[in-house]
Amino acid sequence: MSGTQEYCCTIYLKSLETLIKCFLKFRFVFIPLLLGGCDPESKPERINSSPIAKFNISTDLPEIGIPITFDGSSSSDSEGYVTEYQWIFENEDSQMGVSIKHIFTKTGRQTVSLVVTDDGGLSDTSSQDLFLSLAILAEYPLSITSPSGLSLSYDKQSLWTVSDKPGGGVYNIDFEGHLIKSLDYSGADLEGVASATDGGSLWIVEEFLGTIIQIDTAGIVLRSVELSGVRDGGGLEGVTVNPNNGDILLLKEKDPGIFLRLNDQLEVLLYKQIAFANDFSGMDYDASQDILWIISDQDKILIKYKIGDGVIDEYPFRINKAEGLAVFPDKNILFIVSDDAKRLYRLTLP
Missing domain, CATH: 2.120.10.30 (TolB, C-terminal domain)
Incomplete structure (x- = not known):
C-alpha cells in the first residue's frame, strides 16, 4: 500500500469513528431523521406508572370512640402527582383527603384501605388491619x-x-x-x-x-x-x-x-x-x-x-x-x- 493510500485509510477510519461516536451521542436525532425526519418541537412521550399508596396511623392501640388520624402524605407518584386520596372503612362511609380523622364505633378487627389516584388516572391501594378495643x-x-x-x-x-x-x-x-x-x-x-x-x-x-x-x-x-x-x-x-x-x-x-x-x-x-x-x-x-x-x-x-x-x-x-x-x-x-x-x-x- 502506498503512502497516499495509507493516509486515506487513516482519514477514513477516523471519520468513521467520529461518525459512530456522534451517532451514539445523538441517536435520538439520527434515528427520527432516518425514519423520515422529526418535529423539532415534539417531546418524548411520558410513560405513566401507577402511584404508590402508603399511610400512617396516629396510634398503635386504637380504641372505639376516640378520634384516630390517618395520614396518606407518604404516598407518591414518580412521574406526576397524586390527585385523590380515598379512605375506605368496613361497613362505614368512605372519606376523602390526604389526612383525615375517623372515630370507630365497633370493637374487634377492622381493615382500613387507602386508594390513591394520580394525574394520569392510575391508582394504587394500601390496607392495614386494626384491632379496636373499648376505650x-x-x-x-x-x-x-x-x-x-x-x-x-x-x-x-x-x-x-x-x-x-x-x-x-x-x-x-x-x-x-x-x-x-x-x-x-x-x-x-x-x-x-x-x-x-x-x-x-x-x-x-x-x-x-x-x-x-x-x-x-x-x-x-x-x-x-x-x-x-x-x-x-x-x-x-x-x-x-x-x-x-x-x-x-x-x-x-x-x-x-x-x-x-x-x-x-x-x-x-x-x-x-x-x-x-x-x-x-x-x-x-x-x-x-x-x-x-x-x-x-x-x-x-x-x-x-x-x-x-x-x-x-x-x-x-x-x-x-x-x-x-x-x-x-x-x-x-x-x-x-x-x-x-x-x-x-x-x-x-x-
Whole structure:
C-alpha cells in the first residue's frame, strides 16, 4: 500500500469513528431523521406508572370512640402527582383527603384501605388491619391489695370491692378509687361482691370454700351456704343480683365454667356449664336491658349475655387481670378493677 493510500485509510477510519461516536451521542436525532425526519418541537412521550399508596396511623392501640388520624402524605407518584386520596372503612362511609380523622364505633378487627389516584388516572391501594378495643376513659390507683370483684352500691353513690389475699376484707370506694371505709370482715379468698336488694347488706363469695355469704354493712355475717360442684378447677369468681326478682347469680371461673342461679332462700334454681370464654372473672346484672355483663380475664373481653339466649356480643379491652366489673347504665359507664395493677378503670358502656 502506498503512502497516499495509507493516509486515506487513516482519514477514513477516523471519520468513521467520529461518525459512530456522534451517532451514539445523538441517536435520538439520527434515528427520527432516518425514519423520515422529526418535529423539532415534539417531546418524548411520558410513560405513566401507577402511584404508590402508603399511610400512617396516629396510634398503635386504637380504641372505639376516640378520634384516630390517618395520614396518606407518604404516598407518591414518580412521574406526576397524586390527585385523590380515598379512605375506605368496613361497613362505614368512605372519606376523602390526604389526612383525615375517623372515630370507630365497633370493637374487634377492622381493615382500613387507602386508594390513591394520580394525574394520569392510575391508582394504587394500601390496607392495614386494626384491632379496636373499648376505650379507657380514666384510671385510678387503689390502696387495696389484690382487688377482686366490684359492685355498684345500692344507692349508686359508690362502689364495693374485696381483696382476694388471705385475710382480705370488704371495701367501699368512691368512683375515683379512694377508700371510704372497710368492713370488719376477714376473708380466706374473696372473689366477688354484690349489693343485696334489701339495701343494707352485701353478698360475697369465698372461692376455695365454695361459699356464698351475706353480710351487713358492718361486716357481720347474716347467713351463708356452701355450694356443691363449684370447688373443682377454678372456684367461684363472680356474683350479682337480679333486682327484679332477687335471684342471686354466680359464676365458677373455669374447668368447667359454671353459671348458677339461686333464689333468695339460697336454693339452686339453675346449674349450667358454660364454655364461651377461657375463664370467667366477673359479672354484673344490667336491669335496663335484662342482660348480664361478664368479663374474661384470660381473653380480655367483655361479654354481653342473655340468660336463655346466650352470648349477644363481645368487646375486647386492654386491661390485664380484670377481676371485677360494675355497670352504671344510668351514666353509660362501666368500671373494671385490675388485680395486678391495683387500679380502677372507667370505660364507656358499649
